[in-house]
Amino acid sequence: MTTTQISAATDSLRARLGERVLTPDDERFAPTAALVIDGPQAPPALVVRPRDADDVALAVTVARDAGLPIAVRNGGHSFGRFGWVEDGLVLDLRLLADVDLDAAAWVGRAGGGTTAGAYTAAAGELGLATGFGDTGGVGVAGLTLGGGLGYLSRRDGLTLDNLLAADVVLADGRQVHASPDDEPDLFWALRGGGGNFGVVTRLHLRLVPQGPVYGGVLIVPLTARALADVVAVAHQAPEELTVMVNALVAPPLPFLPETIHGKQVLMLEIAWSGDVVDGDAAVAPLRALGPAYVDTLGPQPYPALFEGGPSGPPMRASGRTGFLQESAVDEVWAQRVLDGLAGSPAAVSVVGVRPLGGAIARVPADATAFAHRAHDLVVATTAMAPEPAASAVEAWSDTLASTLGLGGPAYANFLGTVGEEESRRAYPGATWDRLAAVKAVYDPDNVFRGNHNVPPAG
Ligand SMILES: Cc1cc2nc3c(=O)[nH]c(=O)nc-3n(C[C@H](O)[C@H](O)[C@H](O)COP(=O)(O)OP(=O)(O)OC[C@H]3O[C@@H](n4cnc5c(N)ncnc54)[C@H](O)[C@@H]3O)c2cc1C
Known part of the structure; x- marks a missing residue:
């Protein structure tokens, strides 16, 4: 790519989009291009909004x-x-962030640049929700196209199971509507295949009624017994009870009491989405794990779960992920987590465990491009370091992942390692073959390859 080609493209876009085309000499460029996770790459050539x-x-x-x-x-x-x-060109969709809620039809329509927090807040005003993850700043499209595992997933399915249709700009510039009746192969591929197939400018999502939840955060001491026990409780819980388990060394952050800074803790993100009056009883097995350092559990509006999230400057992150069956998580496995955390060279290290099951498992594996329906748990290790102490942190991640048995199939949204081998972990076997065939029809030149890429068949 020559400078002349880049300036010709920039000029041609500026003629139509004016100051919504940013180049590195513009003071808005760096803050607009910045991501939540930092990295070592050279800058893009332009950002288009x-x-x-x-x-x-x-x-x-x-x-x-x-x-x-x-x-x-x-x-x-x-x-x-x-x-x-x-x-290259960053297509920043954040100005495409309108949310249009049709309560009578139970359909929420979100622009391709909407965040989970903004959509959830708007739907919450009407006592409605579509289940996303656990963080308000995550994009609805990025989350949905890869899966969408969060507080309501065991009750309502992954977010992609609640995608009714999508409006898509294809690699050749055509605009199409994908649904079970229109472009059905594309619609199948979009539900799990990530950004491989085009730019989704609007998502049509199923809404459900959602009143207050009984939820919040519970932080208890981390022991191998407590970790194994809580994973069992989370796995066997009723579908309305979601427990996201995080084992970590408590960092010195203001929202954590000073007395636990540096201690190994279990931080549980919890939501009971059934009748709120039953919440206290539903979380009793979790409170029974032991005396809590922090207990914010109680009735609260569902959108409150999406407030907060990462703040401060972007950090380097090193992550590994895989699926496990619940039977693999015993005290021996849990002790490996504790030992791994104790030896981490990173500023913040977390081993997260999230149960699947429930409504997620009731969808046939080949109904969407998310094929991982039979697994019990998603496990993810994340090490965050402000400085790029890359090699030590990466080596730690590799060792821990192998100790914890995380080498096989993987959840695309948690997969931070990139390359064909990694993409094949996200899209195993027949899923890969079908995605490659759909890619050959909709993006034969692999224009959309900045993702867990599936090259076109042939
Ligand atoms: C703090 C944090 C918390 C998280 N929590 C959860 C969670 O609870 N549950 C969960 O399942 N995942 C979670 N994730 C993972 C998250 O779902 C994925 O990282 C997801 O890809 C992020 O989407 P984004 O839009 O924010 O990212 P971006 O970096 O903006 O987008 C990522 C990619 O998604 C594709 N994409 C995004 N928008 C479009 C579009 N409109 N059209 C076509 N392709 C598009 C593109 O390939 C794009 O490059 C979390 C991540 C972080 C960092």
Whole structure:
């Protein structure tokens, strides 16, 4: 890519989009391009901020014709840093963030740049919800296209199970509507296949009634017995009770009491989404784990669970992930987690365990491009370091992942390691073959390759 080609593409986009085309000499460029997870790459050539699907189609067409690589950015949270591309065009969708709620039809429509927090707050005003993850800043599109595992998943399915339709700009600039009746192969592939197939400018999502939840955070001492026990409780819990288990060394952050800074703790993110009056009884097995350092559990509006999230400057993150059966998580396995955390060279290290099951497991494995329905648990290790002490942290991540048995199939949204081998972990066997066939139809030149990429078949 020559400087002349980049300036020709920039000029042509500026003629239509004006100051919504940012180049590195613009003071808005660096803060706009910044992601939640930091990285070592050189900057993009330009950031383009579309306001509608026509703007997206223009940007895709200009970039493709100029041979400029494209990164698509929604909430900027991907562990693979897919919202960034060296010397290429970042399509920043955050101005496409309208939320339109049709309560009578139980459908929420979200622009391709909406965040989970903004959508959840708007739906909450009407006593409605679509289940996302656990963090308000994560993009609805980025989350949904890869899966969407959060507080309501065991009751209502993954977010992608609640995707009713999507409006998509394809690699050739065409705009299509994908649903079970329109472009059904594309619709199948979008539900799990990530950003491989086009730019989703609008998602049509199923809404459900959602009143207050009984939830919050419970922090208790971390022991091998407590970790094994809580995973068993989370796995066997009723579908309305979600327990996201995090084992970590408590960092010196203001929201954690000073007395636990530096201690190994279990931080449980909990939501009981059944009748709130039953919440106290539902979380009793968790409170019975032992005296809590922190207990914020109680009735609260569902959108309150999405407030907060990462703040401060972006950090380098090193992550590994895989699925396990619940029977593999015993005290011996849990002790490996404790030993791993004790030896971490990173500023913050977390081993997270989330149960699947419930409504997620009731969807046939081949109904969507998320094939991992039979697993009990997703496990993810994350090490965050302000400085790029990359090699020590990466080596620690590799060792811990192997000790914990995380080498096999993987959840795309938690997969921070990138490459064909890793993509095949996210899309095993027949899923890979079908995705590659759909890719050959909708993006034969692999224009959308800044993702857990599935190259076109043939
Ligand atoms: C703090 C944190 C908490 C998280 N919590 C959860 C959780 O609870 N549950 C869970 O399942 N995951 C969770 N994740 C993972 C998250 O779902 C993925 O990282 C997801 O890809 C982030 O989406 P994004 O839009 O924020 O990221 P971005 O970096 O903006 O986008 C990532 C990629 O998604 C694709 N994409 C995004 N928008 C579009 C679009 N409109 N059209 C086409 N492709 C698009 C593109 O390939 C893009 O490059 C979390 C991540 C972090 C950092």
